[in-house]
Amino acid sequence: METGLIGLPSAGKTTIFSALAGGAAGGAGGGRRSRIAEVAVPDERIGKLWELFPTAKRTYATVVIKDMAVQAGEKGALTPAALAEMRTLDALALVIRAFLDPAVPHPLESVDPVRDLRRLLDSLSFADYAVAETRLERIVKEGKKSGKEYQLLEQLSARLAEGGLISGAGLNPDELRLISGFSFLTAKPLLLIVNEGESTVEVAPVLKQARTLGLDLFVIHGRQEMEIAQLPREEQQAFLADLGLEAPTSDRFLRQLYHSLKLISFLTAGEKDVRAWSLPRGSTALKAAGRIHTDLEKGFIRAEAIAFEQLVSEGGFAQARKSGTLRLEGKEYVVQDGDVLTIRFNL
Ligand SMILES: Nc1nc2c(ncn2[C@@H]2O[C@H](COP(=O)(O)OP(=O)(O)OP(=O)(O)O)[C@@H](O)[C@H]2O)c(=O)[nH]1
Ligand SMILES: [Mg+2]
Incomplete structure (x- = not known):
C-alpha cells in the first residue's frame, strides 16, 4: 500500500515525510526525486503474542509513504509527470500549508489553506476529467454510446467539470469495477494533512471544507513533530505532551491512514514468526x-x-x-x- 504526499511547493511535504519516517529519513529540503519509506504500523498485539512464542521473530505490518518530487508549476497546478506518478499510488495525502513563517515564502505569496486545497483538488479533478473525456470520445467513435460505461463516464465527467470528486459520487461495486482501469485520482482515498506549524492561520474554514467534501483529516505541527520524531522513542513523550499530543506523529498518522485505506490487520503466530499483515477490510x-x-x-x-x-x-x-x-x-x-x-x- 503506497501513499504519496502531494502539495504545493514548501507546504512541508518533506518535513512531514521525515516526521513519519522518524530517524529513518534525513532532514527537509526541496526534492527532484521522490523518496520512499516503509513504515512499520505499531501494533501492541505483536508484543503480547510474542510472549507466547518468545523465540519468534517479530514482524509488523508496513505501509509505504512516498515524498513525491517537485509537482507544481507556478500557479500551483500539478505537472503531468506528477499526475502520472500519482495514478500508480493507492492513496494520496494532500499537504496544505497553514503555518506562518516569513522565512518560508509561499509560491502564491500568501498563506491561504482553503485556496490551496481548492487548487490541488481542481488539478486532480481536471486530470480525471481529461481522462474521462478522452474515453468518451473514443466510445462515440466506436459507436458504443448505448453502453453502461458511456452513461457512467458522462455522469462522472459532469461532476469532475465542476471540481467534484469521484470518491463522493456514491458509486456501487459494479460501477467501481467498470472504471477501475482508469486509475482516477479522485477515486482514491484522499487524506488531508493540515500543517499548522508553531504559528498558524485560522484552520477552521479548511477543516470545514474538508468535512463537506468527505476528506479524512490529519492536523500536524510539521517542523516540531519532525524534530521530535528524530529523538529516541523514550524522550519523545514529554515533548509531545507539550504539544497536547498523546502519541508520536507516525502512530497517529498510520492509525488515520489505516482507517482511510479501509485496512485491517490479521496476525500469524508460531515458534519462528509472530507477524501482522495488512488486508483490505x-x-x-x-x-x-x-x-x-x-x-x-x-x-x-x-x-x-x-x-x-x-x-x-x-x-x-x-x-x-x-x-x-x-x-x-x-x-x-x-x-x-x-x-x-x-x-x-x-x-
Ligand atoms: N515554521 C515552520 N516551518 C516549516 C514547518 N514545516 C515545514 N517548514 C519549513 O518550510 C520549508 C519547506 O518545507 P519542506 O518540508 O521542504 O516543504 P516541501 O513541501 O517538501 O517543499 P518542496 O519539496 O520544495 O515542494 C522548510 O524550510 C521547512 O523547514 C512548520 O511547521 N513550521
Ligand atoms: Mg520536499
Missing part, C-alpha cells in the same frame, strides 16, 4: 492466505482462526484447540481485525 480467508504466499492461496484447504484476545487468554493454540475456541473457517470467511490465522494448505 472485508477480505476473505482465501485472500489473507494469498497475502502470506501465493502457494497458500492456491492450495488453500481451511483456515484455523481465533481472535487475538482469546488466544492470549487461552495461553496458546493447544489449549484453544482443546477448549474449542480455535475455529475452522473456509475460504469465504471474512477476516476480522486481530484474527490470528493458521492456513492449512496442500499443493
Whole structure:
C-alpha cells in the first residue's frame, strides 16, 4: 500500500515525510526525486503474542509513504509527470500549508489553506476529467454510446467539470469495477494533512471544507513533530505532551491512514514468526492466505482462526484447540481485525 504526499511547493511535504519516517529519513529540503519509506504500523498485539512464542521473530505490518518530487508549476497546478506518478499510488495525502513563517515564502505569496486545497483538488479533478473525456470520445467513435460505461463516464465527467470528486459520487461495486482501469485520482482515498506549524492561520474554514467534501483529516505541527520524531522513542513523550499530543506523529498518522485505506490487520503466530499483515477490510480467508504466499492461496484447504484476545487468554493454540475456541473457517470467511490465522494448505 503506497501513499504519496502531494502539495504545493514548501507546504512541508518533506518535513512531514521525515516526521513519519522518524530517524529513518534525513532532514527537509526541496526534492527532484521522490523518496520512499516503509513504515512499520505499531501494533501492541505483536508484543503480547510474542510472549507466547518468545523465540519468534517479530514482524509488523508496513505501509509505504512516498515524498513525491517537485509537482507544481507556478500557479500551483500539478505537472503531468506528477499526475502520472500519482495514478500508480493507492492513496494520496494532500499537504496544505497553514503555518506562518516569513522565512518560508509561499509560491502564491500568501498563506491561504482553503485556496490551496481548492487548487490541488481542481488539478486532480481536471486530470480525471481529461481522462474521462478522452474515453468518451473514443466510445462515440466506436459507436458504443448505448453502453453502461458511456452513461457512467458522462455522469462522472459532469461532476469532475465542476471540481467534484469521484470518491463522493456514491458509486456501487459494479460501477467501481467498470472504471477501475482508469486509475482516477479522485477515486482514491484522499487524506488531508493540515500543517499548522508553531504559528498558524485560522484552520477552521479548511477543516470545514474538508468535512463537506468527505476528506479524512490529519492536523500536524510539521517542523516540531519532525524534530521530535528524530529523538529516541523514550524522550519523545514529554515533548509531545507539550504539544497536547498523546502519541508520536507516525502512530497517529498510520492509525488515520489505516482507517482511510479501509485496512485491517490479521496476525500469524508460531515458534519462528509472530507477524501482522495488512488486508483490505472485508477480505476473505482465501485472500489473507494469498497475502502470506501465493502457494497458500492456491492450495488453500481451511483456515484455523481465533481472535487475538482469546488466544492470549487461552495461553496458546493447544489449549484453544482443546477448549474449542480455535475455529475452522473456509475460504469465504471474512477476516476480522486481530484474527490470528493458521492456513492449512496442500499443493
Ligand atoms: N515554521 C515552520 N516551518 C516549516 C514547518 N514545516 C515545514 N517548514 C519549513 O518550510 C520549508 C519547506 O518545507 P519542506 O518540508 O521542504 O516543504 P516541501 O513541501 O517538501 O517543499 P518542496 O519539496 O520544495 O515542494 C522548510 O524550510 C521547512 O523547514 C512548520 O511547521 N513550521
Ligand atoms: Mg520536499
